[in-house]
Amino acid sequence: MRSIALISVILSSVVWGCSADVPGIPSGPEGPAACLDGPLAAGWSGPEKVAVTGPAVNVLHEFEGDILMVVSQDNTLIRYSPMTGRTSLFADLGNDRGPYDLAFDDEFIFVTNYLSSSVSVLDRNGGLIREIENPNFDGPSGVAVSDRALYVSNVDYLGLEEGYGDGHITVIDRSDFSILGEISTAAKNPQYLTMHDGDLFVSDTGAFGFDDLGAGATSDGAIERWTEEEDLLQPTRAVAVLPVETPSRSASPGRPAFVNGKAYVASASAPEVYVLDLGSFEWVRGVENPIVLYATDRDALHHIVTDGQVVYVSAFNEDTISRIDPSCDEMLGEPIAAGFDELLEGAHSMVAVKTTDGTDLFVALSLANSLVRISFQ
């Protein structure tokens, strides 16, 4: 499934009962712990709208203490400073790009452009250095960078009728940006790439189809861990499959969040979170026993982040944020409203920023074109 950002391109677009500590901003009290030795559910305040983003933000990344937003429908990167509260244009990638995700190292920022099948290479001030174009790119989506390689995931989306082809990762020499080759992924639709402890994690979301209640998985999903070897095209691979035997709401893994030696992966079609033990690389909470976020018959889309203590999960179709205590993998407190309106605002990508008082969670409301903050004490 392509992201809501691209859907938007085609087309085109709670009430809080608690007393507020800050006038006009909802808040919630501290709640009971979910786990025997786990933390209490922190008190919170928010959401507070802190910025207007641009149309259809697809992903947020923390960058130099600020937040970089990939604005897919505007072909831009927007920078928001939590310190000053100011938003500024960081980079205009040019028309017809459809930026999807970004990654950065000490020197460059790399942006995958889904529609133009290219990768923009920017300096850390947002200046365009070059644009990598290569026939090997086929719907570039995820991007990650190591000391030696730049990895770009290609989802090979063929269309609503044809579905997905076989996905692959393009491996690029970090030193000169030459294309070294490609590696096929274990499952279809490799949407996200994430570096963790020097390893590359590939999120193979799997193919999607549509029924009366929205999107569902039609093929296996998987999380892959690649450990670089001398030959960058021959990494050591571990694969954890989320099986889909018949079209199903379950599976469809997204980008992982890492905490306590585990990877937490939210589904992009069901209100479920799966937990992968990084030691055994096996699912401890898989499709047969997921962490269930809420009940729904419809499709669902989630993103996940962690501040190292709590796992936060956004629910696009619910405009809520759920918390999971990773010490026992149970839900912590009730879901918190991330939006303001009766209409769907699309709680999407998040960034968790540690503060002196706790954690500030920044959430992109992708349909409402805004960035909100929920502060946890």
Add this chain to the structure above:
Amino acid sequence: MRTFIGLILAIHVPLAALAAEPNESVTTHAQPLPDARVPSGFISDVDVQGRFLDGQGVADGLTQIPGVSLQHQSSLGQPVFARIRGGNPRQMTVSLDGYEISAPFGAGFDLGGLTLSGVDQIRVYRGAAAIVNGAGALTGALDLRSSTRKKPGFSRRAGVLLGSYSTRGLTVDGDFANQTSAFRVSAQARESLGDFEFIDPQGIKHTRVNNGHRRVGVMATGERALGARAKGRVTALWDAGTRGAAGPSEFQQQLSQASIEDQRVVATGRTDQRSTLDLGSLSIDTHQQVGSQWRSMTYTNPSSLLGSTPIVNTSDFSSLSGIAGAAGYMGGLSFRLQYEGTHAEYQADESRSGRVSSRIQAKRTENALAASAEYTTDVWSLMAGLRTEILSGSRDESAVLPSVGVAWSPAAWFSVRSNVARTYRAPDFDELYLDLETVRGNPNLHSERAWTMDVGPEISGSRWHAGAAYFENRMNAVILFLPVSSTVIEATNLDGVTSRGLESWADWKLSPQLSLAANYTLTRSYRNDSEDQVPHQPMHEGRVGTRISPISWLDLSAELHGHSQTNLDNFGNLKAPGWVSVDAGLQLKTDLGLSLGVSAQNLVNDRSRVDGLQQPLPGRSVYMSLQVAEQP
């Protein structure tokens, strides 16, 4: 107002005939012109004849009417949608000489995709006055009106247009009239490359591409007296064209080959009989009208955004209507009864790679019975009406729509009017039955219903007049395509949408050579659970215009029009800045019937204007025309 009502009572002129032949003395662009069916209604006529040679379309004259907002998607020949009093473009009807030509699908009636051939005026019904246009006219209605020569004789006229963006046009008119008949045929053809430079929100200059159009239209209108007390009128229109369907300006390449081809054929005929029954104290006039329309449209995009599958959408719509009515007069009381029946059929296919992936086949029959009565004195006009709409076919339902109106004219220079009406719009076919993976209709939709009300005074002097009106529309079950999940956008009912505001207008004929006109509208349109203005609806908009004829062979005109910022989403976050356009025109005329015109729009060359997200508007546009007219 009082004079007009008195005229009806005195001579029993057929009401429909009066509506079809407005008194020239009150046909100014800003002055409300009563429709006999709703004498208290806020109704205005705007002259559009000649705008073709100014490089304008059907819609552009509507800036002269308060309460009407236009949303341009691009330059000349590209889609233009109108909103009336805070409603959306679907919530109004469009008719041609009283026969509805708007169809129940699409984003609203595209006024940009229609030539001006044969259209002399647009009659604008605002708010409750639109109730006479029946279902669909939730907040207003437009009637495109043709005319024929009034005096016996023969006249011909031809003009050519050249202008910005490689625009070329040709217009030809012929008028004939004798003592009993009149006939007019008008044809227009226009093409434009359409590409223009614009500045995007990041300050980068780009070129708008795939923005051209070709359009041709022919309209014929004939009138004939049918004996001493009856007349008949026939109007036929053929209008066809093709245009580029440019996508969002940030993604032009993806839609650089997309195009729309459409064709419309309309024919309508009407007869009016005066004093069909005359019993002395009671006189009854009658009228009948039939009409038929066929419209086809094909959208082609060789590559879609998601994947590389070519998309072809085709739709065919046809309708057949009949109207029969009577109006009776008895002292200060008049009454009207009218039956209307319409049968419409619609088929739409979406094909990918030659395979039909979604199909709509729908039929709808509408039967309506409208009754109204008006009681008049020298000072008052009180009107009450009741309209019943019965739908059958793909959807069965009915609606009862009451309306009341009052006009008070204590002096010749002062009047006050007020109206309240229940209005109604059944869901369009695509709102009900569209069945794409990511965009879906909803067969369980409720129909939109609204209470519309307005009140306002008008004052006038010998060479000026001014007025104002407060309006309020309380709409329920408003239908919008909204995201219901991350993957699906679905037609959805929204309860509680209100639009209210203030219209004001004035015109002043300072001398035979100099006139001024101005209007301003304040509109607040919002969901009742939100303070945010609905998308694309300006809060403030207005126009100031002047026309100067210093010497007999020279006409000069200038106007300034624009609107405040608009929201581009439902949450008041993304906004399009407000803009102002300065336009000017010049026309040199000779006694030989030759005239040379120059018209310029957006003289300050603001190239950053938008009316919609990533839909840039052109900068300065200049058009020249040469016209030859023979009017013995």
